[in-house]
Amino acid sequence: MKNLIKIAVLSLLPVLAMASGGGNEGLDPVDINLADKSSLQRGAKTFVNYCLSCHSAAYMRYERMGTDLGINKQLLRENLMLATEKPGDTMTVTMSEDGAKKWFGVVPPDLSLTARSKGPDWIYTYLRSFYWDKSSPTGWNNTLFPNVAMPHVLYRLQGYREAEFEGTAGGIQHFAGYVEKTPGQMSNEEYDAAMRDLTNFMVYLAEPAKLVRYKIGVWVMIFMGVLILLTYATKKEYWRDVH
Ligand code: HEC
Incomplete structure (x- = not known):
């Protein structure tokens, strides 16, 4: 049991070192x-x-x-x-x-x-x-x-x-x-x-793949934007008769 605790603590050390070091x-x-x-x-x-x-x-x-x-x-x-x-x-x-x-x-x-x-x-x-x-x-x-x-x-x-x-x-x-x-x-x-x-x-x-990810990211944002507009328009359309 004691050994188990020791191993657990030791395996955490690198994490602690990184957290406290910052390194910069x-x-x-x-x-x-x-x-x-x-x-x-x-x-x-x-x-x-x-x-x-x-x-x-x-x-x-x-x-x-x-x-x-x-x-x-x-x-x-x-x-x-x-x-x-x-x-x-x-x-x-x-x-x-x-x-x-x-x-x-x-x-x-x-x-x-x-x-x-x-x-x-x-x-x-x-x-x-x-x-x-x-x-x-x-x-x-x-x-x-x-x-x-x-x-x-x-x-x-x-x-x-x-x-x-x-x-x-x-x-x-x-x-x-x-x-x-x-x-x-x-x-x-x-x-x-x-x-x-x-x-x-x-x-x-x-x-180099980071640049590609940036490009994909921009298209995802545009897609989401269009989707939000369409959803909003649909919502308005549905609720028109209720109001
Ligand atoms: C005349 C040859 C020469 C040129 C030109 C040169 N370097 Fe170096 N560079 C070296 C040598 C030799 C080392 C190894 C230094 C050592 O270990 O003491 C080194 C080491 C480095 C390191 C450290 C790498 C590491 O992982 O330790 C970086 C970063 C680096 N160079 C960047 C550059 C950049 C950026 C340029 C262009 C502006 C450049 N070097 C031009 C010879 C050169």
Whole structure:
């Protein structure tokens, strides 16, 4: 009996941990909108231009992305298909795994499902947490992902900045803020907006079927609306003689 209680309590622990953790401390919340096609298109463009050289998105085909995001074949070919000629191809990288290991020490992970494993807030915060760090092998570091092997590939857009830390007591340093060194092509607001679009795109990437569900949802709402009007009209018709 005692064991049974123990098992019951233990099996509840993960639930309790999730309920109390929340898990989003230190992350900046991002308000994404999968119904915003132009945001998804801008995100796709950034992704293809800046991320696909190292990361793959092996579950996505260019063709499907074009259809889902409302991008016509010609635009898709000219702007988004930089690594292949065939729209039916998946979004893979040309870099070899051996090369990646040599350059970064790790193989850049496939990003198809990262929005599901890490969550949108994590990705949005990560992409806005890089700073210049002379002691790192790539010259870059990240306050959310310390000693990250990924360089800040968007530094031209965001600009150079360093991070300040304080309180070395006990060897523990606390992040105190960023110091802007050289401005980038984008203002802070523009960069945040671009990262919001990119996060939006990665959420779509992780679950393309969500877009289809949105579409079905809209038709269900329209159907219900028409049904309510018809029901109301019928009711009026029936009760006309009574009043
Ligand atoms: C120059 C190669 C390179 C480019 C370009 C690049 N990354 Fe990375 N990225 C890496 C490497 C290497 C890692 C692994 C970091 C580690 O484990 O320390 C990584 C890790 C990540 C992670 C963490 C994934 C996880 O599950 O831990 C995310 C998210 C990510 N990259 C997003 C992006 C996005 C978005 C872009 C485009 C803006 C991009 N990366 C461009 C090399 C790259």
